[in-house]
Amino acid sequence: MARTLLFCLPYAGGSAMRVYGRWQRELPEPIEVVPVELAGRGARIAETPLTDVPAITADVLGTLLDRIDRPYAIFGHSLGALVAYELTRRLEHLHGRPATHLFVSGHRAPQLPRPPGQYDYRLPDAAFRERLRELAGTPEEVLVHEELLDLVIPILRADFEAADTYRWRPGPRISCPLTVYGGADDPEAPPDTLPAWSALTSDRCEVRVLPGQHFFLDDDPAALLKGIAADLEPAPTGAAENGRTSSCGCAPGSTTRSIGSTWPPGTGKCVHSSPSSWRPAG
Numbered sequence: 017m018a019r020t021l022l023f024c025l026p027y028a029g030g031s032a033m034r035v036y037g038r039w040q041r042e043l044p045e046p047i048e049v050v051p052v053e054l055a056g057r058g059a060r061i062a063e064t065p066l067t068d069v070p071a072i073t074a075d076v077l078g079t080l081l082d083r084i085d086r087p088y089a090i091f092g093h094s095l096g097a098l099v100a101y102e103l104t105r106r107l108e109h110l111h112g113r114p115a116t117h118l119f120v121s122g123h124r125a126p127q128l129p130r131p132p133g134q135y136d137y138r139l140p141d142a143a144f145r146e147r148l149r150e151l152a153g154t155p156e157e158v159l160v161h162e163e164l165l166d167l168v169i170p171i172l173r174a175d176f177e178a179a180d181t182y183r184w185r186p187g188p189r190i191s192c193p194l195t196v197y198g199g200a201d202d203p204e205a206p207p208d209t210l211p212a213w214s215a216l217t218s219d220r221c222e223v224r225v226l227p228g229q230h231f232f233l234d235d236d237p238a239a240l241l242k243g244i245a246a247d248l249e250p251a252p253t254g255a256a257e258n259g260r261t262s263s264c265g266c267a268p269g270s271t272t273r274s275i276g277s278t279w280p281p282g283t284g285k286c287v288h289s290s291p292s293s294w295r296p297a298g
Contacts, residue, residue: 018048020116020248021088023080023103025096026051027122027231028175029168031058035093035234042241047248050083052076054099056171065174069095069182073102081111089117089192089248093233094204095179097123101216104190114191117247118217121197121240122230124205125212126184137176141169148172194221195247197240199232 022043024036032051040049054072056065066072080088080103092100097120108114136147145165194217198210207225214221224243228235 019046019086021048021050021083021086022244022248023050023052023083023088023090023100025076025090025092025099025103026054026057027094027096028179029057029172030096033058036091039237039241042237044245044249047245052079054175056174065171067174067177067181069098069102069178072099072178073106077103077106080107081113084113087116089119090115091119091121091244093121094123094230095175097121098126098179098182101126101190104192105187108190108192109188117192118190118194119197119244119247120194120213121233122199122202122205124209125216126182127186127215128209128212135177135180137173137180144169144173189216189218191218193217193219193247195243196221196223197233197243198223198225199228199230200225201228202230202232204230 022039024032024039026032026035032053036049036051043049053060054065055063055075066075076099084107090100090104092098100118100120104115104118136144139147194213196210196213198205198207200207207223210223210225211221213223226232226236226239233240
């Protein structure tokens with residue numbers, strides 16, 4: 017039996033099985049990949065997609081709780097990064113089930129101010145399609161196929177609404193190590209917006225910038241998977257030994273560094289608050 021579960025949350029419009037199904041073949045045997053399907057896609061295609069991150073988090077929380085019978089980690093890309101982070105917070109601080117590691121990818125630190133601009137989910141159909149083409153995550157054969165596009169646009173709009181309307185709420189930091197992945201040329205999550213994730217954990221935080229744009233994990237996942245395997249092998253002996261908490265605003269020893277980039281790393285501002293004052297939104 018695998019020693020560590022790796023729950024994987026997809027990006028907007030993505031099916032977890034399609035995005036992460038092949039990862040099991042690429043990661044070492046002690047890691048069991050568990051794609052977490054969201055409503056409206058894959059095996060849950062008949063369900064209505066949800067339009068806010070708290071609702072998505074609450075919807076899949078039970079799935080994780082039912083599966084956690086050994087050390088586990090969570091990975092999420094883009095929208096999935098927000099859901100992965102919120103799941104990690106809830107599992108630790110509301111259910112006493114801390115993760116051994118959190119991996120977030122392709123998303124700026126959630127406590128940073130949102131960049132100005134129109135919400136993508138509100139765009140008219142023609143502009144929305146051009147936005148999808150700009151992001152380069154939807155296959156061109158789908159973008160030019162009207163019937164296929166009519167099927168996927170409602171799912172994408174729902175996911176974009178969830179991402180666009182997400183607002184981070186202060187609360188207790190997670191206590192597990194945090195690894196942040198980004199694409200060197202990703203305009204949606206530029207490398208200089210990634211180090212501030214370090215303020216959200218009381219353990220170590222490492223930023224890894226890989227070649228590519230927003231969907232670098234699809235273009236060349238080898239370096240990403242190698243890093244995940246290194247972080248999870250050997251499997252942690254227990255989350256309580258990995259994490260540490262403090263009553264002050266700064267975690268001793270918390271660090272951030274970057275790999276494969278030329279910009280200087282940052283540390284982020286502490287945003288810690290007491291667990292008793294935090295309740296998840298929604």
